[in-house]
Amino acid sequence: MAQWDTLVDGALASLAARRVLLNTRLIALPPPPPPSETSFAGPGPWDRATVEIQVDRASIRQWLAANGEVSSQEEEGELNRELILFSGNDYMCLSSHPAVREAAVKAAQEYGMGPRGSSLICGYTTYHKLVEESLAKLQRKEDCLLCPTGFSANTALMSALGSISSLLAAGRKPTQDERIAIFSDALNHASTIDGIRLVERQHQAAAFVYKHSDMSHLNFLLSSCPMEKKVVVTDSLFSMDGDFALLPQLVELRKKHGFLLVVDDAHGTLVCGENGGGIPELFGCEDDIDICVGSLSKGAGCQGGFIACSTRWKRLILSRGRSFIFSTALPLPVVASVHAAVHVAKKERWRRSVIWEHVRYFASLTKLNVTSPIIVIIVGSEEAAVKAHRHLLRSGFLVQPIRPPVVPPNSSRLRITLSCAHTSDDIRRLVDALAPWLPTRQYAEQGCASVSRL
Numbered sequence: 001m002a003q004w005d006t007l008v009d010g011a012l013a014s015l016a017a018r019r020v021l022l023n024t025r026l027i028a029l030p031p032p033p034p035p036s037e038t039s040f041a042g043p044g045p046w047d048r049a050t051v052e053i054q055v056d057r058a059s060i061r062q063w064l065a066a067n068g069e070v071s072s073q074e075e076e077g078e079l080n081r082e083l084i085l086f087s088g089n090d091y092m093c094l095s096s097h098p099a100v101r102e103a104a105v106k107a108a109q110e111y112g113m114g115p116r117g118s119s120l121i122c123g124y125t126t127y128h129k130l131v132e133e134s135l136a137k138l139q140r141k142e143d144c145l146l147c148p149t150g151f152s153a154n155t156a157l158m159s160a161l162g163s164i165s166s167l168l169a170a171g172r173k174p175t176q177d178e179r180i181a182i183f184s185d186a187l188n189h190a191s192t193i194d195g196i197r198l199v200e201r202q203h204q205a206a207a208f209v210y211k212h213s214d215m216s217h218l219n220f221l222l223s224s225c226p227m228e229k230k231v232v233v234t235d236s237l238f239s240m241d242g243d244f245a246l247l248p249q250l251v252e253l254r255k256k257h258g259f260l261l262v263v264d265d266a267h268g269t270l271v272c273g274e275n276g277g278g279i280p281e282l283f284g285c286e287d288d289i290d291i292c293v294g295s296l297s298k299g300a301g302c303q304g305g306f307i308a309c310s311t312r313w314k315r316l317i318l319s320r321g322r323s324f325i326f327s328t329a330l331p332l333p334v335v336a337s338v339h340a341a342v343h344v345a346k347k348e349r350w351r352r353s354v355i356w357e358h359v360r361y362f363a364s365l366t367k368l369n370v371t372s373p374i375i376v377i378i379v380g381s382e383e384a385a386v387k388a389h390r391h392l393l394r395s396g397f398l399v400q401p402i403r404p405p406v407v408p409p410n411s412s413r414l415r416i417t418l419s420c421a422h423t424s425d426d427i428r429r430l431v432d433a434l435a436p437w438l439p440t441r442q443y444a445e446q447g448c449a450s451v452s453r454l
């Protein structure tokens, strides 16, 4: 987008004039061995290990005891500690894949954790560069910046964004009109919210929160805002609600208002889209999204975050993204495992297919309007959510109750996540255990996933 390219170029020129335009220093290592060519046509025992968990008996007793509801049998610790996890974010089960393990082991044997320091000092190696290149390609962007976590990627991007107004104001405090106007969905992730708060406090930006996925509200806010530097930021898949952002409508609004469109695809990367390019690929609008942030701790099953963007944006974030600059780069075994995970995710396409089959199966059993691997059943009060959680625990499932302040009061919920290691039988048994919290047929026909029976 030409307006933003000019703004970023201006900010970069100001940094260059002050001699504070920073860059990574590449520590040259022999490139990692190519990921193993062995691929699997379906789930193996390593996949199952990601959802079959053993929970310590004392922890189970503690969870159950919070309301003094422990039976004598449970008190004596006879409760089965094996649970099926329905609360993780390792949708593609890559955390335990043989190729991912092998890559981590080889890197650890060769280098230990690798050079420890910020990417600007000594933490950035050939491995990091390679992963940045493969993520840029996956996201169809010119470049990419690896960050220590998805959280830090969002805050780094926001601080770089805010710095534009200060850099262009050349030492003055930016006036209201010179600041960046950031329009943020009401249900965006905490990392985006914290990033925005940071730049607001520094008088670099003004925030406008639009009602969740309400395009007419956003359009109204954009139309009534006289500020010129407009940015819209949204999660692509809302982590506590399981619904997709309306990307095609956002793209239309972008054409009308000319804002910079930033998408946090933390839960979509590798999971959605034919090639794993995420939710922008799913909606066929990768080229209309200016900056795509992602996490490597969910679909990739590893750790880390990234910002896929143009080279000029990357240069700015490198110099002004505080949580990137002032934090140690990812350790080599993690970077090597991400490299392998991206490779596997491209090849083992059945992983994505199984996840989406599970989504459809869950919807068909419950008649809920389920559209993604994050399924939310709103039960109302905190007590109701904890009670449902305990019931599921006793039935052999770990499903985390989500309560305020993570979600608004009286909207406590069960958050269920599906992965390719679950079986249809797991899902059917979970749905049976969920029966008291599932809507009646009448509710279901209205596509309403919220009930408050308890």
Ligand SMILES: Cc1ncc(COP(=O)(O)O)c(C=O)c1O
Binding pocket: 149, 150, 151, 152, 154, 189, 191, 235, 237, 239, 264, 266, 267, 295, 296, 297, 304, 305
């Ligand atoms: C939408 C969203 N963005 C960012 C993050 C942060 O990612 P990470 O766990 O890699 O720090 C999360 C994690 O929960 C998330 O759900």
